[in-house]
Amino acid sequence: MSDHNGAALHGSPGQTDAVDQSRRGFLTFATTATGVLGAAFAAVPFIASWSPSERARALGAPVEVDISKIEPGQMVTLTWRKQAIYVVHRTPDMVSKLPGHDGQLKDPASKASDQPAYATNATRTVRDDLLVVIGNCTHLGCLPKARFEQGQPELGADWPGGFFCPCHGSKFDLAGRVFNGSPASVNLRIPPYSFSNDSTLVIGLDGAAQGAA
Numbered sequence: 001m002s003d004h005n006g007a008a009l010h011g012s013p014g015q016t017d018a019v020d021q022s023r024r025g026f027l028t029f030a031t032t033a034t035g036v037l038g039a040a041f042a043a044v045p046f047i048a049s050w051s052p053s054e055r056a057r058a059l060g061a062p063v064e065v066d067i068s069k070i071e072p073g074q075m076v077t078l079t080w081r082k083q084a085i086y087v088v089h090r091t092p093d094m095v096s097k098l099p100g101h102d103g104q105l106k107d108p109a110s111k112a113s114d115q116p117a118y119a120t121n122a123t124r125t126v127r128d129d130l131l132v133v134i135g136n137c138t139h140l141g142c143l144p145k146a147r148f149e150q151g152q153p154e155l156g157a158d159w160p161g162g163f164f165c166p167c168h169g170s171k172f173d174l175a176g177r178v179f180n181g182s183p184a185s186v187n188l189r190i191p192p193y194s195f196s197n198d199s200t201l202v203i204g205l206d207g208a209a210q211g212a213a
C-alpha cells in the first residue's frame, strides 16, 4: 500500500518490508495498533515535508522527525547517510521487560557495541520511550524485521519482542541488543541524535555537539 508520496504503510510489524522502502528514501510505518493506519496516512506527508533535499541528504544533513505522530508500539523507518534508521515508540511494557533477558544477550551492557555515550545505558536511549537505532544488521548489513509481539512461535515462547534478521537469523531485543546464538556479534548501532523540542527528533545531530556549539 502506498500514498501519493510513495510511502509504504503496513498493518503490522510482521508484514513490514523495510528493505525496499527505506532504500528508496521513503518512510515506512509499522504498527501493532489497530485503527492507527488512518493517522499514519495523515502523518506521512507532514513528516516527509520536513525531510532535507536529496542533495542535503547525500551530504549527510540531519533529518528531523515529528515523533508526536508515532503511536505507542509503532515504528518509523527512514534513511540517513544511506543507512536505515528505525525509530520505535516503545510502550512502558516494552521498556519494563528489557532487563528480564540480560542473561540471553551477548553484550547486555553494550560495552563492545557502538553507540554515543548518552545511549550507553540500560535502555540504550536518551528517552525510555523512544528507541533510535541504525537498522542495518551488524552481521552483514541486512535489515532485521520488526517482531514486536511477545512469544511468537517461530522465535520461541520466551521471545520478549524485538527484531529478527531472517537472512541469517540474528535476533535483537527492543533496545537493539543481540541475543546469544546470533551470527551478529554486537548490538545494533545507535546514531547520534538529539531533540530540538519535545516532539522533534533530529537524527545526525549529536546532543552533546549541539550543546557545545
Ligand code: FES
Pocket (backbone or CB within 6 Å): 137, 138, 139, 140, 141, 142, 165, 166, 167, 168, 169, 170, 183, 184
Ligand atoms: S545480516 Fe543479519 S543475520 Fe546476517
